[in-house]
Amino acid sequence: xxxxxxxxxxxxxxxxxxxxxxxxxxxxxxxxxxxxxxxxxxxxxxxxxxxxxxxxxxxxxxxxxxxxxxxxxxxxxxxxxxxxxxxxxxxxxxxxxxxxxxxxxxxxxxxxxxxxxxxxxxxxxxxxxxxxxxxxxxxxxxxxxxxxxxxxxxxxxxxxxxxxxxxxxxxxxxxxxxxxxxxxxxxxxxxxxxxxxxxxxxxxx
Numbered sequence: 001x002x003x004x005x006x007x008x009x010x011x012x013x014x015x016x017x018x019x020x021x022x023x024x025x026x027x028x029x030x031x032x033x034x035x036x037x038x039x040x041x042x043x044x045x046x047x048x049x050x051x052x053x054x055x056x057x058x059x060x061x062x063x064x065x066x067x068x069x070x071x072x073x074x075x076x077x078x079x080x081x082x083x084x085x086x087x088x089x090x091x092x093x094x095x096x097x098x099x100x101x102x103x104x105x106x107x108x109x110x111x112x113x114x115x116x117x118x119x120x121x122x123x124x125x126x127x128x129x130x131x132x133x134x135x136x137x138x139x140x141x142x143x144x145x146x147x148x149x150x151x152x153x154x155x156x157x158x159x160x161x162x163x164x165x166x167x168x169x170x171x172x173x174x175x176x177x178x179x180x181x182x183x184x185x186x187x188x189x190x191x192x193x194x195x196x197x198x199x200x201x202x203x204x205x
Contacts (some may be wrong), residue, residue: 009173010038014046018203026175029061029071040066052136052202057070057108059140064112064158071112076126078106081180089151091133092121097194099137104142111141136202144192148181
């Protein structure tokens with residue numbers, strides 16, 4: 001694992017890796033940060049050589065921008081649990097299997113537009129582009145990787161952001177989010193295992 005936002009250098013080329021996974025973060029891909037341009041270049045190089053890339057939230061936005069899409073403000077900030085719907089398409093079924101909808105965790109104020117050739121495979125009421133697939137690459141706007149401990153930590157660190165946005169119809173108070181964990185985490189974990197298993201089939205050995 002590389003903590004590029006903490007100063008660890010971004011690899012220049014992807015050839016040493018079977019696949020690349022980019023996680024979330026509080027920054028914007030449009031911020032003037034020293035590691036963003038090298039990360040975008042790394043994603044483009046991986047895509048050009050067929051090395052699978054997987055992105056969560058900020059990671060998905062990095063993928064979209066690197067591959068020719070754009071990232072901007074979502075009309076509604078989403079923080080907390082919310083239903084996402086799998087689209088009716090062969091690509092969506094390939095990634096999600098029989099799942100038609102599930103409760104996913106969200107924490108974002110921006111979202112991506114699809115890059116050329118990508119297919120939208122997941123949506124929510126408040127954010128049309130919750131995931132896209134492009135060959136072996138998968139970009140997610142929502143957070144299927146969450147655990148109970150992560151949600152508790154994020155609620156503590158992001159308390160001010162939640163308070164400032166609580167009027168949004170898609171923002172939940174920390175107590176409300178955590179009360180829904182027991183009901184939602186097992187099903188979301190099963191979806192995550194499905195997605196990660198499908199993505200892993202494309203890894204170069």
